[in-house]
Amino acid sequence: MIHAPKAMGKIFERELKGILSANEDVLSRVTKTCDTQERVGYLRIRENPFMVIRAAGSLGVDLVAIRDGMSFPIEVKSSTADVMRFSRSEKLMIQAEDMISDCQRVNLVPLYAYRFKGHRGDAWRMFTLDMGDLDMNLYSGIPKLVYERLPKVKFSKTGNFIMRWKDGWPLSKFIDYTTALAGKRCQTVRSNFEAESEKRT
Secondary structure, eight states: OOBOOHHHHHHHHHHHHHHHTTOHHHHHHHTTTOOHHHHHHHHGGGGSOOEEEEOTTTTSSSEEEEETTEEEEEEEEEESSSEEEGGGOHHHHHHHHHHHHHHHHHTOOOEEEEEETTOSSOOEEEEBOOOGGGHHHHOOHHHHHHHHHSOBOEEOTTSOEEEEGGGSEEHHHHHHHHHHHHHHHHHHHHHHHHHHHHHHO
């Protein structure tokens, strides 16, 4: 199995940051080989971009994406292979276990973004980690909806985490879905505000 070197991984971190923050140059580049549906999904990020912070390892993840009602710690992985086995590195296993523990503690949905190098079209796939017995009560609102929709990183027969790129959720669909949820939340907040205003008059 061939994996992208560390320097290449940083390039893809910047690419994902540019996509989620609606950088026009990045969006233009990554959608060149996308089909119409994928392109429309990607460009919906213009409606409500995330604020994306590069964590640089200090938080144990690569990126943190923040938007009204949403906050996602993101670990970025890239490879020329379509399967990533965490068993190749003890660090990968420890990192995933730490993400589960930390996100359970603060009720956040952890994300893995898997970039398949060389793939034409939408090359990104999104996953989350299985939060175990706590997942039913851990989340509410938008985080719950996103967590339930996202494919989970699976376990191999030997009990190690494994990501199969084909099983992930295309980033274009993730953007489309979360943007729609944010829009519905804004409409609900606006309707509630208007209703309260009418009561006071």
